[in-house]
Every structure is written in C-alpha cells, then in structure tokens.
Amino acid sequence: MISPGSTLRALREGKPLVHQITNYVVMNETANATLALGALPVMAHAGEEVEEMARLASALVLNIGTLSEHWVEAMLLAGGSANVRQIPVVLDPVGAGATAYRTATAHRILGLVDVTVLRGNAGEVATLVGAQAEVRGVESMGTGIEAAELAREAARRLGVIASVTGQVDHVSDGDRVLAVSNGHALLSTVTGTGCMSSAITGCFLAAKPGEPLESAAEALAAFGVAAEDAAVGAGGPGTFHARLYDALYALDPETLDGRAHIDEL
Amino acid sequence: MISPGSTLRALREGKPLVHQITNYVVMNETANATLALGALPVMAHAGEEVEEMARLASALVLNIGTLSEHWVEAMLLAGGSANVRQIPVVLDPVGAGATAYRTATAHRILGLVDVTVLRGNAGEVATLVGAQAEVRGVESMGTGIEAAELAREAARRLGVIASVTGQVDHVSDGDRVLAVSNGHALLSTVTGTGCMSSAITGCFLAAKPGEPLESAAEALAAFGVAAEDAAVGAGGPGTFHARLYDALYALDPETLDGRAHIDEL
Amino acid sequence: MISPGSTLRALREGKPLVHQITNYVVMNETANATLALGALPVMAHAGEEVEEMARLASALVLNIGTLSEHWVEAMLLAGGSANVRQIPVVLDPVGAGATAYRTATAHRILGLVDVTVLRGNAGEVATLVGAQAEVRGVESMGTGIEAAELAREAARRLGVIASVTGQVDHVSDGDRVLAVSNGHALLSTVTGTGCMSSAITGCFLAAKPGEPLESAAEALAAFGVAAEDAAVGAGGPGTFHARLYDALYALDPETLDGRAHIDEL
Numbered sequence: 186m187i188s189p190g191s192t193l194r195a196l197r198e199g200k201p202l203v204h205q206i207t208n209y210v211v212m213n214e215t216a217n218a219t220l221a222l223g224a225l226p227v228m229a230h231a232g233e234e235v236e237e238m239a240r241l242a243s244a245l246v247l248n249i250g251t252l253s254e255h256w257v258e259a260m261l262l263a264g265g266s267a268n269v270r271q272i273p274v275v276l277d278p279v280g281a282g283a284t285a286y287r288t289a290t291a292h293r294i295l296g297l298v299d300v301t302v303l304r305g306n307a308g309e310v311a312t313l314v315g316a317q318a319e320v321r322g323v324e325s326m327g328t329g330i331e332a333a334e335l336a337r338e339a340a341r342r343l344g345v346i347a348s349v350t351g352q353v354d355h356v357s358d359g360d361r362v363l364a365v366s367n368g369h370a371l372l373s374t375v376t377g378t379g380c381m382s383s384a385i386t387g388c389f390l391a392a393k394p395g396e397p398l399e400s401a402a403e404a405l406a407a408f409g410v411a412a413e414d415a416a417v418g419a420g421g422p423g424t425f426h427a428r429l430y431d432a433l434y435a436l437d438p439e440t441l442d443g444r445a446h447i448d449e450l
Numbered sequence: 451m452i453s454p455g456s457t458l459r460a461l462r463e464g465k466p467l468v469h470q471i472t473n474y475v476v477m478n479e480t481a482n483a484t485l486a487l488g489a490l491p492v493m494a495h496a497g498e499e500v501e502e503m504a505r506l507a508s509a510l511v512l513n514i515g516t517l518s519e520h521w522v523e524a525m526l527l528a529g530g531s532a533n534v535r536q537i538p539v540v541l542d543p544v545g546a547g548a549t550a551y552r553t554a555t556a557h558r559i560l561g562l563v564d565v566t567v568l569r570g571n572a573g574e575v576a577t578l579v580g581a582q583a584e585v586r587g588v589e590s591m592g593t594g595i596e597a598a599e600l601a602r603e604a605a606r607r608l609g610v611i612a613s614v615t616g617q618v619d620h621v622s623d624g625d626r627v628l629a630v631s632n633g634h635a636l637l638s639t640v641t642g643t644g645c646m647s648s649a650i651t652g653c654f655l656a657a658k659p660g661e662p663l664e665s666a667a668e669a670l671a672a673f674g675v676a677a678e679d680a681a682v683g684a685g686g687p688g689t690f691h692a693r694l695y696d697a698l699y700a701l702d703p704e705t706l707d708g709r710a711h712i713d714e715l
Numbered sequence: 716m717i718s719p720g721s722t723l724r725a726l727r728e729g730k731p732l733v734h735q736i737t738n739y740v741v742m743n744e745t746a747n748a749t750l751a752l753g754a755l756p757v758m759a760h761a762g763e764e765v766e767e768m769a770r771l772a773s774a775l776v777l778n779i780g781t782l783s784e785h786w787v788e789a790m791l792l793a794g795g796s797a798n799v800r801q802i803p804v805v806l807d808p809v810g811a812g813a814t815a816y817r818t819a820t821a822h823r824i825l826g827l828v829d830v831t832v833l834r835g836n837a838g839e840v841a842t843l844v845g846a847q848a849e850v851r852g853v854e855s856m857g858t859g860i861e862a863a864e865l866a867r868e869a870a871r872r873l874g875v876i877a878s879v880t881g882q883v884d885h886v887s888d889g890d891r892v893l894a895v896s897n898g899h900a901l902l903s904t905v906t907g908t909g910c911m912s913s914a915i916t917g918c919f920l921a922a923k924p925g926e927p928l929e930s931a932a933e934a935l936a937a938f939g940v941a942a943e944d945a946a947v948g949a950g951g952p953g954t955f956h957a958r959l960y961d962a963l964y965a966l967d968p969e970t971l972d973g974r975a976h977i978d979e980l
Contacts, residue, residue: 208758217688220640227548228474229545229549230516230518237549238549251758252761254763255518285767376746420958421961422750423747424958427688427689427691429688430691432686433687435685478906485904492810493739494810495781499814502814695951696952697951700951
C-alpha cells in the first residue's frame with residue numbers, strides 16, 4: 186500500500202538508526218536531513234567498526250561521491266554485515282559514467298552487496314545498465330517514457346529497485362513503475378540534494394522494510410513535498426537549503442498522502 | 451569565579467587559536483561556531499604538521515566522530531604536543547559505547563593524553579566510567595541527580611573535568627558539580643551541536659585556562675544562551691542552525707552573566 | 716577587457732565543469748558557491764580517477780586547507796593532467812606559513828604544476844615569496860601600497876597571476892596590478908569564504924581562460940558584489956552565509972560591470 190504519511194508516522198515513532206557511508210561533501214547535509222525527518226543518522230567508515238555499526242542500524246546507505254579505496258572496502262564490509270542481518274541497503278552511484286573508477290566501483294558494490302534500492306539520476310543509472318549506446322539525450326529522459334523504461338530495465342538487469350530521479354522520478358521493481366512528480370527546481374541549485382534523497386530513501390526503507398518499491402517512491406514524494414514547502418519564501422539556493430530542513434521537520438503525516446503525487450504507470 | 455561574560459570578553463580580546471581535530475560531518479560547523487564566537491579555528495590532521503600546529507594554539511579539541519587509524523595517531527601526536535605546552539585539551543568521545551573501536555579509542559586517548567575536559571552525553575560518559583551495568587535509562591539521566599553523580603564519578607575515575615550535556619548539563623571536577631540549565635530543544639534537531647559545544651568549551655578554556663571547571667560550565671551556558679536567542683523566530687532546524695551562528699556572534703558579554711543559569715549543586 | 720558581467724554571462728551559458736580538490740572543511744561550501752554562480756562543481760581526489768576527472772573539466776582548483784600525503788599526490792596528478800590539457804589551475808595555499816608542511820607543500824605544487832592563479836591572503840602569499848623578513852604587519856597590508864607590491868612581486872617570482880585578497884584585493888601578472896574593492900566585513904566571519912573566492916576564480920577562468928589577470932579580478936569583484944547583497948538584511952554570520960548563495964545565484968550580468976570596483980593601479 187502506498188502511504189507516505191503512514192510510513193513517515195512509523196519512522197517518527199520508531200526513530201530508526203540509519204548508517205551512512207557517504208561522501209565528504211554532503212555528510213553534514215544527509216545527517217541533518219535524516220535528523221530533521223525524524224530518524225537517527227550515524228556516519229562511520231573505519232574498517233574497524235563498520236560491520237558492528239551496520240549491525241546496530243535499520244538501514245545502510247552507501248554513496249560513492251568522493252571515493253577512495255579504504256572507503257570502498259568499508260562499504261563492502263558494511264554491506265556484507267547489512268545483508269547478513271537482512272536490513273535494506275541503498276546505493277547512490279554518484280558520478281558513475283564520469284570516470285572508469287566510479288563506474289567500476291558501482292558495479293563492484295552491486296556485485297558483492299545485495300543492494301535493495303539503487304538511487305541515481307538517469308545518466309548514472311543508464312551507465313550501470315550499459316545503456317549508453319542506446320540512450321540519447323540523458324537530460325531529456327527526465328520526464329518521458331524513456332525514464333520509466335530505464336528504471337524498469339535497470340531493476341531487471343541489476344536485480345534492484347531502481348529509483349531514477351529527475352524532473353519526474355521513476356521507481357521500478359522491474360515489473361511495476363511508480364512515477365513521483367513532487368519536487369522543486371531549486372533542488373538542482375543545491376549540492377547534495379540527490380544524496381539527501383538517497384538518505385531519506387534509507388530512512389523510509391527502515392520504517393517500512395517489507396515493501397521497498399513503495400517505500401522508495403514514498404521517500405521521494407516526501408522529500409519533494411518538503412522541497413515545495415521550502416521554496417515558499419526562499420530567496421535562492423542558500424535560504425532554500427536552510428528551509429529544506431525546516432520543511433522536513435515540519436512534514437505532516439496527516440496531509441502528506443494528499444500532497445504526494447505518486448502514479449503507477 | 452564564574453562569569454561567562456568576562457571570559458567571553460577575554461576571548462574576543464585575545465582571539466585565541468583553537469586547534470581542532472574533529473570529524474568530517476561537523477568540521478565546517480565547529481569552525482564556524484568558533485569564528486562566530488570570536489576565536490580563531492584551525493583544522494589540521496596530517497601527522498606531518500599536527501604537533502607544530504598544536505604548538506601555535508591556545509587549546510586543542512579532539513573529536514572521534516568519524517574515526518580512522520591515521521586520525522587517531524594524529525590526535526595522540528597533537529595531544530602530546532599540547533600537554534608539553536600545557537595548553538588545555540578537550541576530548542569529545544562521540545559514539546563511545548556504540549562500537550568497541552570507539553570505546554577503545556576514547557580510552558586510548560584518555561590513557562595517553564592528559565585531557566582537561568571530557569565533553570560528552572550521559573551515555574558516552576557512562577560507557578567510559580564503566581557504569582553501563584549500574585546506569586539504567588541513560589536518556590532519563592538528563593535532568594536528575596544521576597547525571598550530577600555521573601559527572602562527579604567520571605571526573606574522579608578518569609582524572610578530568612567531566613562535562614556531561616543533556617537537558618541540564620553537569621560539569622564536575624570530582625568534587626564540585628555545576629549544573630547549567632540554558633539551551634533549547636532545537637539543539638537536538640541539528641547534527642553537530644554537541645560537537646560545537648566541545649569546540650566552544652575549547653574556546654573558553656583558551657580564554658581562561660586556569661579555572662577549567664568554571665570555563666567549561668561558562669562555555670555551555672554561553673552556547674545555551676545563544677541557542678535560546680537563535681530559537682526566537684526560527685522556523686525549524688535549518689533556520690535555527692543558521693541563526694545559531696548569528697546568535698553566537700551577537701552574544702553580549704554585558705548581559706551574559708545575568709542570562710546564564712549556572713548553579714552549584 | 717575587464718567585464719565581470721560578460722564573463723558571468725559566458726559562464727552561465729557554458730556551465731563549465733570545475734574540478735576541485737579542496738579541504739574537508741569547505742567542500743560543501745565551495746561546491747554550493749560554484750553551483751549557485753552557474754557553473755558545475757565536481758569534487759574528486761582518488762588517485763585512481765583524478766587525472767580522468769581533470770580531463771573532463773574546464774578548470775582545476777587545488778586547496779591545501781586540510782592536507783595529507785595522498786591528497787597532495789592527487790593534486791599533483793590532477794595538476795599534471797590539467798597542464799597537458801592547458802586548462803587553468805588555481806592554487807589556494809591555505810595556511811602557508813603556519814606550518815613547515817604547508818609551506819613546503821605549496822612550494823612543491825608550485826614547482827611541479829604550472830599554476831595559473833595563486834589566490835591567498837597577504838600572509839600566505841608573503842610566505843611563498845620569502846618576504847616574511849621584509850614584511851611587517853601582514854594584517855595592515857590589506858589596503859596599502861604594500862599589498863599591491865606583494866602581488867606584483869609574487870607574480871614575478873612565482874610565475875603566476877597573484878591574487879592577494881584582503882580588505883582590498885590586488886591581482887597582478889607581475890606587471891599590471893588590478894585593485895578590487897568590493898566585499899563586506901561579514902565575509903571574515905564565515906569559514907571558507909577565502910576558499911569560495913578561489914573556487915569562483917576557477918569558474919571565471921573557465922569562462923574566459925585567455926585573460927587570466929582580468930578573469931581573476933572579475934571573479935573577486937563578482938564575489939564581493941554578492942557579499943554586499945548578502946549582507947543586506949543578514950542578522951549575522953549564519954544568515955549572511957545562507958544569503959551569500961542566494962546572492963551568487965541572483966547576480967545580474969547586466970548590472971555587474973557598474974557595481975564592480977576594479978581599478979588599475
């Protein structure tokens with residue numbers, strides 16, 4: 186059942202711990218988004234402790250935005266620990282396609298860790314399904330039928346829930362496709378809003394782990410509604426960014442279902 | 451003598467350099483809190499330079515929020531340099547108790563560095579005094595007599611000024627206990643406000659190094675008063691966070707003593 | 716020709732990718748400043764990918780604010796790649812003079828990489844030209860003739876465009892000196908505004924690579940005008956910081972030339 190309001194309510198009651206191994210640029214931002222929403226972030230990347238930390242958590246979020254080898258190894262260790270405990274794992278393949286190292290690392294994690302949700306933009310996801318040759322105009326895929334097909338194809342080939350964000354977001358389990366059309370143009374003017382959406386996906390998966398397709402779409406709708414609220418009265422990217430945490434904190438479970446635009450294609 | 455206003459005035463006149471080896475999540479935040487208050491932050495962690503940097507500073511703040519081995523070694527080197535120069539050292543044992551690695555690292559630093567002030571929440575400090583078995587309901591210790599006793603016991607057993615923050619903060623040298631009841635609930639909605647309170651403790655110790663019990667309590671009162679000011683007109687965690695730096699910058703030494711709630715128990 | 720408005724217009728049309736290897740404290744801030752201005756930031760530091768990433772970029776910004784050996788090696792690799800492609804390179808020698816390691820690293824980069832613009836404060840730049848002995852009162856150099864001479868001398872001795880920021884900024888190619896007098900006192904109350912000015916210098920060099928003296932001065936004028944706008948209505952460092960991104964985003968190419976104060980000395 187799709188109900189972002191119910192999942193948000195469960196999240197605020199359960200206050201799940203969400204372990205994040207993410208990039209240097211957005212650590213503060215994803216931790217604050219997690220906290221403002223009502224979950225508890227923990228950031229830990231040392232090989233000595235990531236398995237233990239992942240054992241305390243209700244979800245694990247891996248983000249390759251600023252890579253280096255020790256961090257990749259920590260992600261693999263934490264991912265293994267999460268898989269043993271069967272907690273959901275989100276992978277954000279930041280920059281896949283930009284360098285060979287990023288693309289290879291995303292594939293390496295997908296190969297060694299059972300990833301629940303892959304959350305990326307169309308270009309990143311297309312790279313990982315090997316669709317570069319077939320896909321023209323990644324930018325233009327934001328709203329059209331191609332993005333829905335990309336999500337479905339990625340889910341099938343990679344064995345994940347594919348969450349492809351853009352002007353309209355598409356989330357697929359390889360069969361069904363949910364389209365989420367909340368959000369605001371100012372999101373693209375602030376670094377790390379994609380990373381935040383991955384962190385919030387982890388939070389929603391932790392709150393409702395049994396229905397990852399629905400949880401992943403609900404997370405994007407909730408984040409999009411918060412962005413819509415934050416944009417009201419914002420003077421630009423900086424004040425929008427500050428107001429985004431206010432809006433996540435103020436998200437009302439009672440009205441969220443009515444404001445969320447989630448359509449099954 | 452307890453006078454946060456006088457210490458703040460001394461800080462703004464002296465502009466002490468406060469060397470911080472802290473975690474990736476809050477580096478920007480603790481640097482900005484230090485700067486807004488009127489001191490000068492410097493963040494450096496390379497083994498090649500930490501001893502030299504610690505020799506330039508008036509206080510050293512160590513924070514284990516995102517650990518790895520190289521960073522721990524840098525903390526030990528800088529701590530040794532600070533001890534030789536007899537400048538105050540603050541340790542923030544972020545997450546002690548959550549993983550064995552964090553608990554062991556906090557103990558390792560406490561064993562090898564002469565720490566002036568240990569600033570943590572009740573759970574972290576209880577872990578380090580080995581009080582887990584005896585302490586029930588860490589959360590509930592925020593205001594009661596147990597928190598005061600925890601601070602006193604930690605100070606005695608660990609040979610530090612123990613600064614245990616919560617709804618009411620308790621600072622003890624093992625004999626006297628000062629309770630600080632400034633602050634605001636929004637502090638707990640922003641990542642790194644605990645880390646900021648440790649950084650500000652370092653600033654106040656630098657400004658009045660001879661009375662660490664008093665300086666540590668004054669720092670928490672000043673930070674709490676700034677939080678009270680920041681909350682006025684804040685729309686939630688994000689705008690509160692931005693306004694917190696405004697409030698630290700605007701803290702008035704003339705009125706601070708009257709607004710600080712510091713009681714000797 | 717000096718026209719910050721024209722260069723900003725070109726930047727917004729071309730949306731150049733600016734590769735930044737910078738310090739942990741300000742990564743989010745310089746990425747957001749770059750994005751708000753209208754360029755695209757990418758942060759990558761792994762030895763495995765920096766050369767490839769630098770090949771995608773239109774400018775490279777190196778910042779030694781939080782050093783360690785792996786990062787220095789990555790900077791040298793990326794710098795070499797940028798030089799082969801003849802894209803502009805900005806070096807921000809944060810803290811040169813504070814420790815021997817920082818001074819030596821800045822010299823090492825200057826020796827091995829063809830740096831286009833060196834952007835630092837008077838103390839950092841004076842250290843690198845070996846002028847410590849001759850220069851008294853680094854702070855006081857902000858406005859006077861000494862700062863202009865320092866910029867000229869640094870440019871000559873180090874073979875760079877020297878961009879020395881202070882209350883008035885001085886940019887020199889060793890012959891001409893441009894003085895930029897935009898800006899606001901609140902800039903010095905926020906960590907990383909110097910680093911932001913280096914990032915924005917990289918953006919302007921990417922937008923107009925053939926005239927680095929002019930581009931570097933235009934960048935400082937544009938950033939200074941944004942700071943002037945951000946200060947209007949700001950309540951202190953925190954809200955000024957948020958509004959600074961709003962102001963960069965709202966910078967109007969049509970009026971920028973009239974507001975920029977760039978004088979050839």
